[in-house]
Amino acid sequence: MKPVYVIGTCDTKDAELRYAARCITQAGAAVVLVDISTGSSRAQADVTPAMVASHHPDGAAAVLGQSDRGLAVSAMAKALSSYLATRHDIGAVLGLGGGGNTAMVTAAMRTLPIGVPKLMVSTMASGNVAPYVGPTDIMMMYTVADIAGMNTITRAVIGNAANAAAGMALNAAPVTSSEKPxxxxxxxxxxxxxxxxxxxxxxxxxxxxxxxxxxxxxxxxxxxxxxxxxxxxxxxxxxxxxxxxxxxxxxxxxxxxxxxxxxxxxxxxxxxxxxxxxxxxxxxxxxxxxxxxxxxxxxxxxxxxxxxxxxxxxxxxxxxxxxxxxxxxxxxxxxxxxxxxxxxxxxxxxxxxxxxxxxxxxxxxxxxxxxxxxxxxxxxxxxxxxxxxxxxxxxxxxxx
CATH class of the missing domain: 3.40.50.12030 (Uncharacterised protein family UPF0261, NC domain)
Structure with a gap:
């Protein structure tokens, strides 16, 4: 079974990410929790920020040693793209977050092949999503309420997204092929x-x-x-x-x-x-x-x-x-x-x-x-x- 990679910043969205992970597990799918925090994060994740950052072409220091948040976010996006490229067990990718999270996760999603399920739960999903989706098959789900604590709305939205990601991982669309090139x-x-x-x-x-x-x-x-x-x-x-x-x-x-x-x-x-x-x-x-x-x-x-x-x-x-x-x-x-x-x-x-x-x-x-x-x-x-x-x-x- 290929797992769902749940990706976000655990330093600010830990409870929400873990709730998504629990929903996926309850749905019967495996989970890999990936923390892409660019600040100080002490969360216990399957994949830590340092592990992701080590995939940056210039090393982890190019990501976690940045004092400028904008530069750190851009560097983490590049590192995450490189990290996901090394994985051959992705059943689906589920991202959660606001502007920074959305920029990082969707940048990495865009590097994945067409057909790999990609779902981004984002505060940015009700506006112009072209910069995030680009020429790929990323699905955007609007959070309605900000991802800033668990409440009736966030539980429903995140739960639906988690179940959708689990369903796609558990029921991969059949790969059809034509005899013609x-x-x-x-x-x-x-x-x-x-x-x-x-x-x-x-x-x-x-x-x-x-x-x-x-x-x-x-x-x-x-x-x-x-x-x-x-x-x-x-x-x-x-x-x-x-x-x-x-x-x-x-x-x-x-x-x-x-x-x-x-x-x-x-x-x-x-x-x-x-x-x-x-x-x-x-x-x-x-x-x-x-x-x-x-x-x-x-x-x-x-x-x-x-x-x-x-x-x-x-x-x-x-x-x-x-x-x-x-x-x-x-x-x-x-x-x-x-x-x-x-x-x-x-x-x-x-x-x-x-x-x-x-x-x-x-x-x-x-x-x-x-x-x-x-x-x-x-x-x-x-x-x-x-x-x-x-x-x-x-x-x-x-x-x-």
């Missing part, structure tokens, strides 16, 4: 025809997982790559880079494509929807963009056409990441347009901006035996482009 594809509304056709063409041989390129979508896809759950990527829609570089609301991070670089899996990509930067309602577009070409996608989404200079920067950034890949990599350029809005007659049609993008890619591309830059005389949503992608993807993944 898994491939991740990125899509936006303006590249849907391309991805739909690709799924049709490769779906008999590959299990397709489509990710909406909303910043978090790309991060989720790469989390699955890091977790070993995707065997290849068809990254047609790299629009998150535009938002990342130029202040849009759906950005990737600096680590976009990092999982592919680390894992060396086959990557086939394109420049889908890099002709746009995303904002919210029209009145959310920054004043500095007055006079720019805008398009209302819907009342809550306003798109801004990228300029020649922006496209050049996007192309350079993308190629710099591709050049770091060690595995097979192919980038296909749709010379007649990169999104539904960039086709002739559509509001973002701008051949000069597209050419600036393509020129930056060509000039920065590093030739390698297993890297190919292909230019396709088609629009990204043309069937001929999907066919070219399919042919290249099959060659990359089969060696044909």
């Amino acid at each position: 898994a491939v991740g594809l990125t899509m936006f509304g303006v590249t849907t025809p391309a991805v739909t056709e690709l799924r049709r063409l490769i779906g008999d041989s590959w299990e397709c997982f489509v990710f909406h390129a909303t910043g978090t979508g790309g991060q989720c896809m790469e989390k699955l790559v890091d977790s070993g759950l995707l065997a290849a990527i068809v990254d047609l829609t790299t629009t998150e880079i535009a938002d990342h570089l130029f202040g849009g609301v759906l950005p990737c991070t600096d680590d976009r494509l990092g999982a592919v670089i680390r894992k060396g899996i086959p990557w086939l990509g394109s420049v889908g929807a890099v002709d746009m930067i995303n904002f919210g309602a029209p009145d959310t577009v920054p004043e500095r963009h007055a006079g720019r070409k805008l398009h209302s996608h819907n009342p809550q989404v306003t798109l801004m056409r990228t300029t020649e200079a922006e496209n050049s920067a996007i192309g350079s950034w993308l190629v710099a990441r591709i050049n770091q890949m060690t595995g097979p990599a192919s980038l296909l350029l749709p010379l007649r347009g990169v999104s539904a809005l960039d086709a002739p007659g559509e509001p973002f049609h701008d051949p000069a901006a597209d050419q600036a993008l393509f020129a930056a890619i060509r000039s920065n591309w590093h030739a390698k035996p297993n890297h190919r830059l292909l230019e396709i005389d088609a629009h990204i949503n043309d069937a001929t482009f999907a066919e070219a992608c399919t042919k290249e993807f099959q060659a990359m993944t089969t060696g044909a």
